[in-house]
Amino acid sequence: MRENTKPLEQVLTFAEAAKRWGLGHSTLREAAKHSRFLPGEIRKSGGTWLVTEEAMKRLYGEPKGVKNMQYYRKGNIIIEQCGWEWANDYTFSSDDYEVGAVVCQSTAEWLEQGYEQIDKQELIEEIEARGYVVDIEDYLEE
Numbered sequence: 001m002r003e004n005t006k007p008l009e010q011v012l013t014f015a016e017a018a019k020r021w022g023l024g025h026s027t028l029r030e031a032a033k034h035s036r037f038l039p040g041e042i043r044k045s046g047g048t049w050l051v052t053e054e055a056m057k058r059l060y061g062e063p064k065g066v067k068n069m070q071y072y073r074k075g076n077i078i079i080e081q082c083g084w085e086w087a088n089d090y091t092f093s094s095d096d097y098e099v100g101a102v103v104c105q106s107t108a109e110w111l112e113q114g115y116e117q118i119d120k121q122e123l124i125e126e127i128e129a130r131g132y133v134v135d136i137e138d139y140l141e142e
Contacts, residue, residue, distance in 0.1 A: 014049040017056050022064035022083055031059065036106075059106040060084070070107065071123045072115035078126060079115060081105075092130055 012020065014028040028051065032042055041055035056063075061070050064083060072079040079102065081087035087104045090097050107117060118126070 010053045011050050012053060012056070014051060017051050017053075020063045021056060021060050023060065027084075036108075059108055061107055069120065071118045071120065072110045073118050073122075073126065074113070074115040077115075078123065079110065080123075097130075097132075 018024065018028055028049065031037060032049065036059060037051070037055055038058075040052075041058075042049060042051045044050070061083075069083075070081045072081070076092045078090045078092075079087060080090070081104055084104050087102045089100050089102045091100070110117070
């Protein structure tokens, strides 16, 4: 039996999408202005901007509350990002690491810079493989 995908439920107004993803009111207008959406992902209907759910997931990950934390790895650097609220980079050396704040970016932007997206379990394994003993549950939310 074929699943009914309800195509109109996969299209959101900018206001609906911003609320669902926990973004500021102008974030999507700015993204459109700077051509961050691909052809066919947004369009204006009358005075209302529309965006596909797929485009939102491509640029901003899962909606707020569904999966807030995202992790990226490139070489000896791990990025930990909490939605659009904050992001930290952990730069590991042979015997230590440094932590710094970085600007939040979309998954597409991290990938363009050569990072790979990893899940929470991969993050834990990476930290343990570097010899650190951390109760990661204390500071990472699901």
